[in-house]
Amino acid sequence: MKIAFMGTPALAVPCLETLARDHEIIVAVTQPDKIGGRGHELLASPVKKRALELEISVLQPERARNEEFIAQLREFSPDAIAVVAFGQILPREVLEMAPRGCVNLHFSLLPRWRGAAPVQYAIWHGDKTTGVTTQWMAEKLDAGDIIQQREVEIQDGETSGELLERLTGIGAEVLRETFGLLEKGTAPRTPQEESGVTFCPQIRKEMAEIDWSKPALEIVNLIRAMNPWPTAQTGFGGAPLKIWRAQVEAGNGAAGTVLEAGKQGVLVASGAGVVRVLEVQAAGKARMNAGDWARGARLEVGDSMR
Secondary structure, three states, X not given: OEEEEEEOOHHHHHHHHHHHHHOEEEEEEOOOOEEEOOOOEEEOOHHHHHHHHOOOEEEOXXXXXXXXXXXXXXXXXXOEEEEEOOOOOOOHHHHOOOOOOEEEEEOOOOOOOEEOOHHHHHHHOOOOEEXXXXXXXXXXXXXXXXXXXXXXXXXXXXXXXXXXXXXXXXXXXXXXXXXXXXXXXXXXXXXXXXXXXXXXXXXXXXXXXXXXXXXXXXXHHHHHHOOOOOOEEEEEOOEEEXXXXXXXXXXXXXXXXXXXXXXXEEEEEOOEOEEEEEEEEEOOOOOEEHHHXXXXXXXXXXXXXX
């Protein structure tokens, strides 16, 4: 089949590569180059970089609803369209353009966690399992009929970055299987159960602020979910402190109070239970063992995290 691939971040690259082994990727559509890095250079998306290496044509619309872009895409006459973390809402003209359909890979077991940050929300809310879903794209956010799903167990202590890395490989294989079904004309349509719908809006930095009055399990889940971005944050001595890793332990005390500081980390009381902080990052510093940071910061039992 002739496929138009739409994606932007690094997690979409394995999907591009996998589909390219079985099909002809006639064009890759990705977000416009952005200024970034220390040198404030114009940076291409990971999908654009890989597509050019594979000698695939690239389109970079400012808006997917732009009539000029829609006309350009139509000129490629795709049999099907694959969408993986593209980053823009697609208009009906694109969704209905390809005769074999427009298919999206989503990193959750729909209808749970429709939206921009399904992996983070799954960990944040203490889900034991998640997975990947391929769906027929619809105008309503992540509401299309399901084609295939694969369930994955969330491992103890796993961060959103680690989980997404696992799901990326699994998702690429499921997407490959789905396009095999599309080619045969046997891809199913299973409507989503509306009673199971939950939503996960875009993660914002302020969501990563730790509230020590919350139970320890909720705090640790937040820390896992916000790793690697935007990273859970608290404060000590009037300065911000990022917390990269932590675990739940038994105990009690006034919320936010330091109960212990040593080689095994820093124990901080929460609203219910205790959080053992294992890895931190002070402003302007590298990530480090929490015990090493505590010695340098002269942390003492009874001190408070805000």
